[in-house]
Amino acid sequence: MLPVRGCAQQGEFWSEQLRALWPGEIEWNSSMARWCTLRVGGPARAVATPSSRAELQSLLAVLTRLGVCKRVIGRGSNLLVSDAGYEGVIVVLGRNFAAIEQRAGARAGEILVQVEAGCSLMKLVNWCVGQGLQGLEFAAGIPGSLGGAVVMNAGAWGKEMHEVLSSVTFLHWSGELVERKKDELAFSYRHLETEEMTVVAAEFLLQAGDRQAIDLKSSQLIRARNKKQPQGLASAGSFFKNPPGLPAAGKLIQDAGLKGARIGGAQVSEVHANFLVNTGQASAQDFLDLMRLVQEKVFTRVGVWLEPEVHLL
Template identity: 40%
Template sequence: MIDADLRDELGALLDRRAAFDEPLARATSLRVGGPADALVRVDDGAELAAVLRLCSAHSTPVLVLGAGFNTLVRDGGFRGVAVRLGGFREISQDGPVLRAGAGATHTQVTRAAAEAGLAGLEFAIGIPGTVGGWVAMNAGTREREMRDVLARVEWVTREGEPQAADRDALVFEYRHTRLPEGSVVTGARFALRPDDPERIRGRMREQMEARRASQPVDQPSCGSVFKNPPGDHAGRLIEASGLKGQRAGEAAISDLHANFIVTRPGARAADVLELIELARERVRERTGIELETEARIVGEPA
């Protein structure tokens, strides 16, 4: 539990934008998970820096949440302060460069790119979340990832100091961008190329149609649960282990794509975690391959 002083200070700083003992199930796309001691919404850089400094002074863990499309919160919830970016949504254009705040959503950014006649972000239309989540995860597809389109990333450090770096100074890994521990991404610039808006929209439609045919995009999930191991696909390995459609409580391994776990109302994080362990075990037994989760698993068991 966060201490009473921190609670008061957060309340004084953010008023109704600081909620306490707040269920995180509502803040993540899997719709499972227990409460955060505090869930706060910050609307600008000064508020973000103030919250980070307060948490640092009280030695309190911070969980940054974008739109929660790749986060699984355990049933016991998060002991600390979960921070969401409420503002940070501004999008602007400078020639072929699009700048977006970290709170801007995938829909807002891809729509802005298409309207501006800027190509390059078509692959990202079906990667739901925020710019902060895109950058932190180096989100991508088989063809492209954020590293290929980012020109610059802006963030604040755990101590609340603003920093920025060009793409070449950053280290991108498979579904992870290395930033100083505890940093919060505040914005990003994307280097795009001019193209006809209708052609861009056409490619975006194709991307979405392909996803709808192969992924359970209309059901609660966190996208790919596991990273693809070198030279193979986690979905193929799980399917070959006979687990498509496997249920645990109100969660199931999708029968459309075996690397997705979908939930129904009443599901618990424990149901999802049971399926994750089952898939890992079966694939290990059959192939010797150790699957690694792509989704970020946070919080305490119930």
């Protein structure tokens, strides 16, 4: 049986041991505002950036052995980290972890594309455009990493990641690589059940298509996105999930009269009410207080408690 993830040690005891046991890139006491698109959050004790699958494997093995709290992230575009920061190791899967490979699928015109988790979703979409591969145009303009998009089951324009995936490769905390086919994966709205494993790669089943038409569709979707979303202000995209059977969260927030509502430096966007934006000097607490205000006002009005789509850390 696979061992259970440990998180026993806190404090400074493990820092030196980690330094001695893992030679990869680490930033100590690194402000999470740097790693998250909301641009808020206190310091993480350490931010480690493994540059290969082997480095990631050895890092997770060391952290498990030391009993250190850890959290794997991508580009932090769906993450709100508290002002107190994180007393553990944030593992960032970044641009060094971003290979894309393709091979022919079973049927004519089918192409299987294997992508590492640190690849940016936009880089993948652009790569598909260049190769004339269709299926991922809906994701054009969604920020973040491939790993984050799989974990969040990111979606837009009525389509979600799970629809184009064929398998996901995970790394268990024990160091074991686990491949799950699509029909073995539990996806739901903005969620994949990861069983606390790390996504290291995913494979997509795409179709060969007309390069120009794919390019046109992606560009149109990016333009449409830019028109309805606030520009130039830090955010994490839609802050709340859309509640089932009701109007979209943005409409409920707007109808509660909250467009433009502000606590400290955090504001309900004037452009799109489901975007909570950082007007410049917001703290994580400002966002938490504004989130609560929105939840209470919407609950009073329609009796539904909005669930954040953004992950709180």
